[in-house]
Amino acid sequence: xxxxxxxxxxxxxxxxxxxxxxxxxxxxxxxxxxxxxxxxxxxxxxxxxxxxxxxxxxxxxxxxxxxxxxxxxxxxxxxxxxxxxxxxxxxxxxxxxxxxxxxxxxxxxxxxxxxxxxxxxxxxxxxxxxxxxxxxxxxxxxxxxxxxxxxxxxxxxxxxxxxxxxxxxxxxxxxxxxxxxxxxxxxxxxxxxxxxxxxxxxxxxxxxxxxxxxxxxxxxxxxxxxxxxxxxxxxxxxxxxxxxxxxxxxxxxxxxxxxxxxxxxxxxxxxxxxxxxxxxxxxxxxxxxxxxxxxxxxxxxxxxxxxxxxxxxxxxxxxxxxxxxxxxxxxxxxxxxxxxxxxxxxxxxxxxxxxxxxxxxxxxxxxxxxxxxxxxxxxxxxxxxxxxxxx
Ligand SMILES: Cc1cc2nc3c(=O)[nH]c(=O)nc-3n(C[C@H](O)[C@H](O)[C@H](O)COP(=O)(O)OP(=O)(O)OC[C@H]3O[C@@H](n4cnc5c(N)ncnc54)[C@H](O)[C@@H]3O)c2cc1C
Numbered sequence: 543x544x545x546x547x548x549x550x551x552x553x554x555x556x557x558x559x560x561x562x563x564x565x566x567x568x569x570x571x572x573x574x575x576x577x578x579x580x581x582x583x584x585x586x587x588x589x590x591x592x593x594x595x596x597x598x599x600x601x602x603x604x605x606x607x608x609x610x611x612x613x614x615x616x617x618x619x620x621x622x623x624x625x626x627x628x629x630x631x632x633x634x635x636x637x638x639x640x641x642x643x644x645x646x647x648x649x650x651x652x653x654x655x656x657x658x659x660x661x662x663x664x665x666x667x668x669x670x671x672x673x674x675x676x677x678x679x680x681x682x683x684x685x686x687x688x689x690x691x692x693x694x695x696x697x698x699x700x701x702x703x704x705x706x707x708x709x710x711x712x713x714x715x716x717x718x719x720x721x722x723x724x725x726x727x728x729x730x731x732x733x734x735x736x737x738x739x740x741x742x743x744x745x746x747x748x749x750x751x752x753x754x755x756x757x758x759x760x761x762x763x764x765x766x767x768x769x770x771x772x773x774x775x776x777x778x779x780x781x782x783x784x785x786x787x788x789x790x791x792x793x794x795x796x797x798x799x800x801x802x803x804x805x806x807x808x809x810x811x812x813x814x815x816x817x818x819x820x821x822x823x824x825x826x827x828x829x830x831x832x833x834x835x836x837x838x839x840x841x842x843x844x845x846x847x848x849x850x851x852x853x854x855x856x857x858x859x860x861x862x863x864x865x866x867x868x869x870x871x872x873x874x875x876x877x878x879x880x881x882x883x884x885x886x887x888x889x890x891x892x893x894x895x896x897x898x899x900x901x902x903x904x905x906x907x908x909x910x911x912x913x914x915x916x917x918x919x920x921x922x923x924x925x926x927x928x929x930x931x932x933x
Pocket of ligand 1: 550551552553554555556573574575576581585586587588589644666667668669700701702703704705706809827828829830836838839840841842843845
């Protein structure tokens with residue numbers, strides 16, 4: 543089998559890249575180890591930056607997002623029993639975000655690719671990327687019980703944190719930067735209308751809570767929990783009680799609406815960057831190269847930024863013969879990646895209570911929140927980062 547771009551992984555990065563290349567008349571093959579229902583139902587991110595929304599529309603896969611997604615003009619911060627709204631358009635010259643689940647983004651991209659795109663093979667597991675330093679890199683993979691080889695001009699590893707593509711970068715050339723956190727997020731989906739029409743980020747003595755949503759009738763909520771927590775240890779009532787405590791404010795009108803919990807899971811928190819993001823003709827994109835803790839809602843959006851950068855670079859190479867953008871892919875992406883790492887780290891450490899936090903640490907967190915909510919410059923920095931760094 544032969545193609546111009548071999549794409550390993552059909553998460554948002556791989557699927558969007560296949561669409562961008564198809565629209566530009568460049569052929570690709572996507573190899574995905576899981577089956578289609580698994581990829582379409584995996585619950586993960588849900589906040590799309592302005593730039594991501596624009597890219598999906600321009601790629602021709604924004605129609606359902608525009609019908610069913612929920613545009614949001616701000617978030618609420620809660621601390622010290624106070625509420626403070628951050629108004630994105632007012633602070634950023636009109637930028638906003640869209641609540642539209644990653645599952646739905648993937649469904650839209652899969653439907654488009656299967657309708658008129660290049661091959662998208664499910665249950666096709668990449669075993670290794672070989673020859674990245676040559677003009678003919680290849681992916682060895684297993685599909686339908688037998689091994690095969692995909693010969694390519696370029697390989698893009700979009701296979702997430704646990705994938706194989708990153709392993710093709712020689713250890714001597716790899717640098718990794720990592721931080722793990724001593725807590726995770728217990729996340730739920732519940733069949734109840736969201737209690738507030740924007741996301742609520744709450745910092746409290748008992749830890750962090752986030753109130754979010756997937757649709758006008760489905761609430762998504764998270765609690766900071768110890769890293770080794772088993773979701774099964776939490777009863778539904780116990781989760782609602784704890785959310786109630788952490789979201790408490792001095793506002794007689796506030797009330798948390800409860801409903802049947804339909805899903806419960808614990809997500810670990812990690813910051814991770816692999817440099818470089820390119821080795822020869824192998825390019826890494828999305829979670830294959832970097833992980834952010836979900837507090838900044840950046841994971842999916844970074845994946846989009848990487849593949850847009852790669853697609854632009856390859857189109858420039860084809861149209862002008864100039865490979866500069868391909869050669870600078872890693873530097874271009876990493877600049878944006880590190881800004882997202884910085885923001886996600888800042889949000890995480892400002893809002894979560896570490897197990898060994900001292901009274902001093904508490905005071906610093908409150909001072910950071912006080913500054914954010916009283917100085918327009920600080921608030922603008924948050925709004926710009928949350929709605930997205932330029933693509
Ligand atoms: C549990 C969880 C919850 C999250 N919640 C949020 C959130 O609330 N907000 C947020 O912004 N971000 C969140 N994220 C992060 C966000 O979902 C990711 O950043 C995003 O999925 C990255 O997309 P990707 O395409 O790079 O990688 P992925 O979505 O991980 O896709 C990689 C794909 O590659 C496939 N694959 C792996 N190995 C192989 C192989 N050998 N051969 C072929 N295919 C392979 C995988 O099956 C997968 O489909 C969450 C992540 C996780 C894990």
